[in-house]
Amino acid sequence: MTQTQTANPSKTAPEIKTIPDTMASAFEDFMGAFEVFKEANDQRLGEIESKLSADVITRDKVDRISRGMDEQKRALDRMLLTKARPALGGKAEAMSFEAAEHKAAFDSYIRRGDEGALRALEEKAFSIGSASDGGYLVPAQTDTEIGRRLQVISPVRALSTVRQVSGSVLKKPFAVSGLASGWVSETAARPQTATPQLSELTFPTMELYAMPAATAALLDDAAVDVEGWIADEVDIAFSEQEGTAFVTGDGINKPRGFLSYGSVAEAGWAWGSLGYIATGAANGFRSSGPADVLIDTIYALKAGHRQKASFVMNRRTQADIRKFKDADGNYLWQPPATVGQAASLLGFPVAEAEDMPDVVAGSTAIAFGDFQAGYLVVDRTGVRILRDPYSAKPYVLFYTTKRVGGGVQNFEAIKLVKFAVN
Known part of the structure; x- marks a missing residue:
């Protein structure tokens, strides 16, 4: 309570x-x-x-x-x-013999450090992904569980496109300009049209780690769901780091957040930066027509992106906007229609990201866009765990790693609200 x-x-x-x-x-x-x-x-x-x-x-x-x-x-x-979260001791989903064998071998490794069964399984599968000191892949059930709970906690991950990759870098070609075309008569010559301009975007994956510790007594207790415990320990730590990186990360040993890219006034927008709409007041919204900037931002997006767009801001900014009304006295911010849904602003969902900046002079405290088209999260397949019973006796450490990358993939799909005069 x-x-x-x-x-x-x-x-x-x-x-x-x-x-x-x-x-x-x-x-x-x-x-x-x-x-x-x-x-x-x-x-x-x-x-x-x-x-x-x-x-x-x-x-x-x-x-x-x-x-x-x-x-x-x-x-x-x-x-x-x-x-x-699944209940402890809940009914397990049906799994193949290979998955059950991997799960049992992984449990032996976690509880007792017995890596023989896991090593045999990897040799049988011709796996070359695990070095002698690199840990072992978490079973698919735990790997999926961590990813799902990250999506619940990290709003940007939930809004964005997520790609699974097997390598360390995802390279994505993007057509900055479309195919050229034109009208011709039935018998007129068809001159060759211009080639579309392509831009290659690179999204490297960076290592995200957590290191929960357990006592030998906990691991010896057969009633404890070890995989569930690891997921519980890791998901919050991973999601907090991810949430910050997807918003403000500088791209150095972490994903690049969408606010780390350059921003320019919407009138001078060009590919490679995010366009912003100024509020007209340095330290907040204008006293007259404060919501006008939100409407201008909505219509700065092309119609195709606007249909799937969401507002992203922190709770403090949302508290300010919650007081706004339209000309008919109706509140612009509306609470969720049912449990589990998002609040809405001017008919668009509001995602709360605590890593968004507060309303101060010069800040871009509000983002609006189609994040599914605009931002890409890259997950390298597999969460790895290395069992370390030596470094922190009497505790057993579980060095858990996941490789994640991210960055803007379409610069016209996200717009910002900047608290500035112009």
Whole structure:
């Protein structure tokens, strides 16, 4: 049970309320808090219209309710993540004899360091991927489990295209300009058209590692799901590192984040950089028509990308936008329609990425685009584990590695909102 602030329409300020352990109840409380938030924010806006400034108590009330909603959303996210995890001792999916043999051999390696069975399996499969000190491939079930939970936690991975590769680098050709064409009469000559301009994009994979530790007693306990335990330990560590790299990574020993590429004003956009729309105010949104920049950003995208686009921002930026209304008094930000769905802004999904910058002068705190077309995540096949019972006695260390790369693959599919005058 988690303690947080939620809204109560009968009080002047939200009361402390226990968030229920069921997603349905938590979602119902979240929707109720949003209704109280709208009521309090309407009061704040009314005071601004009548007195040119909002009462301090009203402003603080709105902020408290907004923070309470953020806490409730975090609780919902945790519940969704917990639901995505398989229960210990749950019914195993049917697997082939080879998969079952690999799983049993891997379990022996993890628990007792017995690598004979795994080595025999790799020799039988003519595998040359494991050096003598390079560890062994995790069984497919664990490998898939880590990848799925990364997708739940890392919003950019969930939005982007993910490619599995067997090598260390993915090279992707991209047609910057399409085929030339033209109209001709029935009997006119057909001159040769221009060749499309191709650009080769390179996405190297970088090593991501985690090193959970276990006691010998834990490994000796046959009731413990060792593979599940490793996935639990590794998925959070990997996802946090990935989430940061996909947004702000510099490409040095890590994926290159989309914010690390150069950005230019949309009017002067060229391939190789991301276009941005300026808010017209250095430290935030304009006081008059603050949402206009969001509409301009939406329509800066071509229609084909706009249909699949999402907003990406952190919670603090979303809290500011949550207060915006259109000319008819309708809130532009809307809560999720059902449990597990994303909130929406102007009809487009909102993905919360805590690695996005805050609203400060010169920051690009909001991204909008078709990330499936615009950003590519490259996973090198296989998660490897090297068992080390010597370096940290009495603990056994599990050096777990995964190779991941990423970068922008289509520079016209992502646009940014920059908090600047121009």
